[in-house]
Amino acid sequence: MIVLTATLMLLSNAFVIEGAKVFTGDNGILENANVLVENDRIVQVGNFVPPAHATRIDARGKILTPGLIESRSLAGVSEVDAVESSLDYSMEGQITPALFTGDGFNPNSVWIPVLRKCGITHAIVRPFEGLLAGTAAWVSLQHASSSTQPVAIFGDATHVKHLGGSRGALWLTLTHVLEDARFLMNNTGAVDSNRARTLAAPLIHLRALAPVLRKSMPLVLDLNRASDIVRAVQFAKSNHINLIISGGAESWMVAETLKEAQVPVIVEGSGQMPEAFDRLAAVDDLAARLHYAGVTIMISRGGRVPERLRQDAGFAIANGLPEAAAMRAITSTPAKIFGHPETGSIAPGKMANLVLWSADPFDTQTTVLNMWVNGTPQSTITRQDLLARRYLSK
Amino acid sequence: MASGLHDSMKRFVLIAIAICTACRTPTPQASAENPKQETIGYPAEPSDPQRHRGSLRILIKDVKIMTAAGPIYDRGYVLIENGDIKAVGEGTPEALPNIDLELGLPGQVVTPGVIDTHSHMGVYPMPNVEAHEDGNEMSGPAKPEVWAEHSFWPQDPALWRALAGGVTTVQVLPGSGNLFGGRSFVAKLRPGISAREMRFPGAAQGLKIACGENPKRVHGDKGGPQTRMGNIARFRHKFQEALEYKVKQDEFNEKIKKWEQKPKSTRGTAPEPPTRDLGLETLVKVLRGEILVHNHCYRADEMHIMLDMAKEFGFKIRSFHHAVEAYKLRKRLAQENVAVSTWIDWWGFKMESFDGIPHNAAMLEDAGAKAIIHSDSSTDIQHLLKEAAKGIQAGKEIGLNITENQALRWVTANPAWALGIDKLVGTIEVGKMADLVIWNGNPFGIRALAQQVLVDGDVVYDRKNNVQRNSDFELGLFSGVKL
Structure with missing residues (x-):
C-alpha cells in the first residue's frame, strides 16, 4: 500500500507556483497569479485554490515567465569559435539547404547549462555561411535532450561579394534555385528517369527546399539594407514562400512593406551601429520602431555572447519597446513562427517550460531561481560556477 | 556677424582662462609616477594639447550622486567651475550667484564619466x-x-x-x-x-x-x-x-x-x-x-x-x-x-x-x-x-x-x-575634471540611459538633441529621415 502511494506520487508530478507576477508570453502580464503544472503541462493559470496533491512553491514577489527562446542560436553546434573542429553549423558551398544542424547538435555542450542559467529553455539552432546555408533545428535545452526538429531554412544574403559580385546576381541565383526546386517537386519522374535539365544545385539540396515551397517552413534571410529587404519581400511574394528577415538593421525604413506582407523580423536589441554599408541607417530603437509600425519582431543575440538574450530585450525596452512586447519577442513569437506553439507562453494546455526569476527578468542583476522544461526541474549550475568555486578558496 | 563676434570673444575668454590656469596650477604632469623626460639629442615628440576648460558655471542638483570615491549622496549637488568640480555634497548649497546652467532632476543619478x-x-x-x-x-x-x-x-x-x-x-x-x-x-x-x-x-x-x-x-x-x-x-x-x-x-x-x-x-x-x-x-x-x-x-x-x-x-x-x-x-x-x-x-x-x-x-x-x-x-x-x-x-x-x-x-x-x-578623473571629488554623466535612473539598471554627458565642464552630449550622429561620415546620409 505504502509502495503504491509512493509510486503514484512519483508518476504524478504536480506543483503550483504561487503568487508570482506572471509574464504569460502572449496575453500580457498577470499580477499575483498561480500556475498549476501537472506532469509536463500547464493545467491552470490565475487565481484559484491549489489542489491538495500539488507541491506548493512560494513565488510571491518573484516573476514567472515562459522559458526564453533564442531564434538564431549556435548552441550545441559551436563549442569554441576559433577551433574549427568544434564547429558544426556550415558546409562547403552556397546552396546547401539540406545541411541539418540537428545532425551535429551536441546536448553535452558546456554552453547549454550556461544558456539555461540565463533563462533560455529552447533554441533554433541555425546554419551559417551560405546563401541557403541549411535547415535549422528546434532544440530543447533540457538536460541531456537530444531531440531536434527541422523548422526553417536559413540563408545569409549579406555577403554579396561571394555570390557573383552583385545584388542582382544574388537574386538571380535564388530565383534559379527556387525555380529548379519547384520543377523538381513537380517532376520527380523526370529526374528519376534522367530526363531533367541541368539543375542549379544537387538534388538533395533542391529537395530540401520543398517545405519552403509548400509553405510548411519559412525561409529566414539575413539582410540589412532597406532596399534589399524590399527586394526580398517581392521575391517571397512572387515565389509564394513565407519569409523572415534576420538582422534587418534598416528594416524600420520599410516597416510598412513588412507589415503589409506580414514578414516578421529577427532583430538584435543592442549593437545597432553603422558597421557596414548595408546598415548605415541602424538605430538604437529598431525593435520599438518595428513594433509600433505593426511589424512582428523577435529579439535574438545570434550566437555572439548568447547569455545576453534577456539583456538585449532589456535594451530594447530602454529604447522604447513595451515590456510585454519584449517578452513576446523572446518567447511566444519565435515559438509560433517556428512551429512550436505548445511552448513560449503560460496558459492551460501549454508545455510547462517555465522560469522563475528573482526579480525583473530583463535586468542584469536578476537570477534564475528555478527552471522547468516539460515540467522537469533543470540545473543551472555551469562549468563556470565550478571553476569559481574551485578557486574561491585559493 | 553676431556669431563671428561671439566666437572671437569665446576665444579670448579661453585664452584668458588658460593663462590664469598656467599661473595657478601646473599643467597636469604625467601621470606615471616618473615625469616625462625627452631624450637628449633627438627632436622632441609632439606635445600635448592645452587642457580644455568649459566656460560655464554649472550646478547639477536634486540628483543622487555616486562619487566612486566612497560617498553616495542620495540628494546632492555638484558645482562645476572652470571645467573642474568645484564642490560636491548632500542637499542644496546656499544660494549660488552667477550659475549659467542648472541641470538635474529628481530621480536622476550622477556618476563620474x-x-x-x-x-x-x-x-x-x-x-x-x-x-x-x-x-x-x-x-x-x-x-x-x-x-x-x-x-x-x-x-x-x-x-x-x-x-x-x-x-x-x-x-x-x-x-x-x-x-x-x-x-x-x-x-x-x-x-x-x-x-x-x-x-x-x-x-x-x-x-x-x-x-x-x-x-x-x-x-x-x-x-x-x-x-x-x-x-x-x-x-x-x-x-x-x-x-x-x-x-x-x-x-x-x-x-x-x-x-x-x-x-x-x-x-x-x-x-x-x-x-x-x-x-x-x-x-x-x-x-x-x-x-x-x-x-x-x-x-x-x-x-x-x-x-x-x-x-x-x-x-x-x-x-x-x-x-x-x-x-x-x-x-x-x-x-x-x-x-x-x-x-x-x-x-x-x-x-x-x-x-x-x-x-x-x-x-x-x-x-x-x-x-x-x-x-x-x-x-x-x-x-x-x-x-x-x-x-x-x-x-x-x-x-x-x-x-x-x-x-x-x-x-x-x-x-x-x-x-x-x-x-585627474575617475571620481567625483573637488578639483577633478568635470567629466560626469547624468543618468535617468539607477545606472546599473537595464533601463537607464545617459541623459547628459559632460567633459571638462562642457555638455558634450544631450539625449534631447540627438548628437549621436555627429561624425562627418554620417552627415547627409538619409537626409529627410529621422534616424
Whole structure:
C-alpha cells in the first residue's frame, strides 16, 4: 500500500507556483497569479485554490515567465569559435539547404547549462555561411535532450561579394534555385528517369527546399539594407514562400512593406551601429520602431555572447519597446513562427517550460531561481560556477 | 556677424582662462609616477594639447550622486567651475550667484564619466571595411615604434555612440596581432578633427603587448613566433636590446652633461647621440616608467610568466587586459598591484578564453586587486555599467558582496588608475575634471540611459538633441529621415 502511494506520487508530478507576477508570453502580464503544472503541462493559470496533491512553491514577489527562446542560436553546434573542429553549423558551398544542424547538435555542450542559467529553455539552432546555408533545428535545452526538429531554412544574403559580385546576381541565383526546386517537386519522374535539365544545385539540396515551397517552413534571410529587404519581400511574394528577415538593421525604413506582407523580423536589441554599408541607417530603437509600425519582431543575440538574450530585450525596452512586447519577442513569437506553439507562453494546455526569476527578468542583476522544461526541474549550475568555486578558496 | 563676434570673444575668454590656469596650477604632469623626460639629442615628440576648460558655471542638483570615491549622496549637488568640480555634497548649497546652467532632476543619478581602458575606436572605425583596418601593424611581430594615434580616425561614428553611453575617456590601443603592438593613447571623448586634439592632456602613452594565441597565429607562418615559448623568447630578446639601448642613452646623457659643464672655449664638438631606434625608444620609456604597459593576456600561467619576465627586465605591467583567468592568480595580482581589465561574459571563443567566468571581477575585488570592466568593442562600450552590474550579481552567487560603489569603480576610478590619470578623473571629488554623466535612473539598471554627458565642464552630449550622429561620415546620409 505504502509502495503504491509512493509510486503514484512519483508518476504524478504536480506543483503550483504561487503568487508570482506572471509574464504569460502572449496575453500580457498577470499580477499575483498561480500556475498549476501537472506532469509536463500547464493545467491552470490565475487565481484559484491549489489542489491538495500539488507541491506548493512560494513565488510571491518573484516573476514567472515562459522559458526564453533564442531564434538564431549556435548552441550545441559551436563549442569554441576559433577551433574549427568544434564547429558544426556550415558546409562547403552556397546552396546547401539540406545541411541539418540537428545532425551535429551536441546536448553535452558546456554552453547549454550556461544558456539555461540565463533563462533560455529552447533554441533554433541555425546554419551559417551560405546563401541557403541549411535547415535549422528546434532544440530543447533540457538536460541531456537530444531531440531536434527541422523548422526553417536559413540563408545569409549579406555577403554579396561571394555570390557573383552583385545584388542582382544574388537574386538571380535564388530565383534559379527556387525555380529548379519547384520543377523538381513537380517532376520527380523526370529526374528519376534522367530526363531533367541541368539543375542549379544537387538534388538533395533542391529537395530540401520543398517545405519552403509548400509553405510548411519559412525561409529566414539575413539582410540589412532597406532596399534589399524590399527586394526580398517581392521575391517571397512572387515565389509564394513565407519569409523572415534576420538582422534587418534598416528594416524600420520599410516597416510598412513588412507589415503589409506580414514578414516578421529577427532583430538584435543592442549593437545597432553603422558597421557596414548595408546598415548605415541602424538605430538604437529598431525593435520599438518595428513594433509600433505593426511589424512582428523577435529579439535574438545570434550566437555572439548568447547569455545576453534577456539583456538585449532589456535594451530594447530602454529604447522604447513595451515590456510585454519584449517578452513576446523572446518567447511566444519565435515559438509560433517556428512551429512550436505548445511552448513560449503560460496558459492551460501549454508545455510547462517555465522560469522563475528573482526579480525583473530583463535586468542584469536578476537570477534564475528555478527552471522547468516539460515540467522537469533543470540545473543551472555551469562549468563556470565550478571553476569559481574551485578557486574561491585559493 | 553676431556669431563671428561671439566666437572671437569665446576665444579670448579661453585664452584668458588658460593663462590664469598656467599661473595657478601646473599643467597636469604625467601621470606615471616618473615625469616625462625627452631624450637628449633627438627632436622632441609632439606635445600635448592645452587642457580644455568649459566656460560655464554649472550646478547639477536634486540628483543622487555616486562619487566612486566612497560617498553616495542620495540628494546632492555638484558645482562645476572652470571645467573642474568645484564642490560636491548632500542637499542644496546656499544660494549660488552667477550659475549659467542648472541641470538635474529628481530621480536622476550622477556618476563620474565612464573610462574604458580598451578600445579600438578610430583605429578600427566603422564602417568595417578593408580601408579602415588600421589597428594592427602586422608587418612584423615587434612594432613598438607605431603609435595608435597615427591610425586614429576621429570621424569614427562609434565615438559619438560611446559618448552617448556615458563614456568620457578611452584608451585607444593597437590590436593584439603582434607581441609589441605599439603605443596607445588616451583620448577624451570630446570630438575633434585630429587624434592630438582629442588626446587627454597629461596622460602617459601606453604600450600594448600581447601574449598567447594571437601573435603566434598571425606570425606563425611568417617567420614566427610559432609557439608560446617563441613568444616569450622574442619578448626577452627585445627587452634585452632595450636594456642595452638604455645603457647607451644613459652614457650619452652623462657625456653630454659633462660636456655642457665644460667652459664653452674648451668644449670642442658635442658628443654624438647613439643611432636612434624608435622602437627601442618606446621600450626604454617603458623601462623608465614613462609609458605604461598594457598586456593582452588570457591565461593565468601566462600572466605568471609575464610578471616574472617584467621583474627580470625591471619594468612594471600596469594592467593585464582580457585576463579571463585572472581569478586564478588574484592574490599575486593584488600583491603586485597590477590592474585587471576584463569582461564579464565574453569567454569560450578561443581556447585561451575557455576558462573565463562571470565571477572574475568580483573575485579580484575580493582579493583586493584592481578590477576593471573594459569593452574591446564599439558596441559594449556603450553599456559598461550594465556589464559591471552582472559582475555584482555573479559575486553574490558565490557569497561575495560587491557594493555599487566598488562596481562603479570598475569603470571609473580603477581604469583611471590603470591609465595613470586617477589624480585627474575617475571620481567625483573637488578639483577633478568635470567629466560626469547624468543618468535617468539607477545606472546599473537595464533601463537607464545617459541623459547628459559632460567633459571638462562642457555638455558634450544631450539625449534631447540627438548628437549621436555627429561624425562627418554620417552627415547627409538619409537626409529627410529621422534616424
